[in-house]
Amino acid sequence: MELQELEKLWTEMSQELESQKKLNKTIIMDMTQTKYVNKFRKISTYETIGAVICIAAALYIITQFNLLDTWYLQLCGAFTVTFLIILPILTLQSLQKIQNIDLAGSEVKETIIRFERAKKRVLYLQRAGIYLSFILMITILPVAAKISGKGKDLFQDPGVLYVYIPVMVVFLVLFARWGYGCYKSITTSAENILKEIE
Template sequence: MELEELQASWIAMSQELEKQKRLTNEIILKMTQDRFQKKFSTLRSFETVGAIICYIMAGMIFFSFEKLDTWYLQTSGVLTIGFLIVLPTFVLKSLKKIQNLDILNGSYKENLLIYIKEKNKLLRLQQIGIYLSYLLLFLVVPVFTKIISNKNIFLSNFKPLQGVALFVALVLMFFFTRWGYRSYKKITNSAEDVLRDLES
């Protein structure tokens, strides 16, 4: 009788330990999910503000499109609107997808593979955005100059001060885009480390 009671107690204790282990693993996964999502919350906030600014600028060009009275200004306007709408939308969608990765479901390996794929897609979008932003600078200036001051800069004399301003803008863009891309890499690598901690 004592042996049966001992076995029953042992089984009950084993079941309780297993239950505690599952509960602990669940808590760890939830905490990891929160840490993972917080890595992207600031980045997503900045991108949302940036996207809103881009959409407002695209709206300004769209509603003032009749002021763009030459084919090359109209082409610049259409390309600028496209850039200001398409790229921020893709970046926000990519960020949402990566931030909402459900690590509570699926295996560690599956989640890591999905994350790396989405991370690479997000970083590729950032690289494309960097290269296109230099082109955008040369499109935005004539478009907004025409919309705001009704001047066609292609028909006006190029002043040395304008050249200096353009050079300064390009240098600032270079440093800003470099800083932004490094920040993206740092955040995405840090989030990957959070996922890799689950392996240990």
């Protein structure tokens, strides 16, 4: 075998090895992207179901809004409808943004920066939703009582509120801690995936 043939063979093997490395990197990035997206798939499904329920409830309240015959019931109804429409939409948008980060599309450092921004937004919306849920808890019961067919104004008979509010506060605190913990866990797990590709 001559030196030129040996050099040619060596160059071909080198190019083939380089091609294999690129292919392996592409396969690994595709698998990592799939793993990353799957982290958010389950919670996105739950949030989508929740959003459909919230928007359906808001539409029902809107169709029955004429039954809210005092200014304070109308104010409660307006807050409730606004909350039930806007927060689920914002939550789904933030989840979509964090889920759709393309891991292979840019530098790792830039990807991590985009992830950190999206993560902060997702967690901020969750915290805001928790605090606003305490207000919703107070506004939704009078609205529901008035439009449910009983026509009862709970602000005129606040006895039910004294029982309802403490029970709902306990439930809301437990549910909020659990839900926020799930979000923290998922975003931390996704962050760990990103750190693996560094």
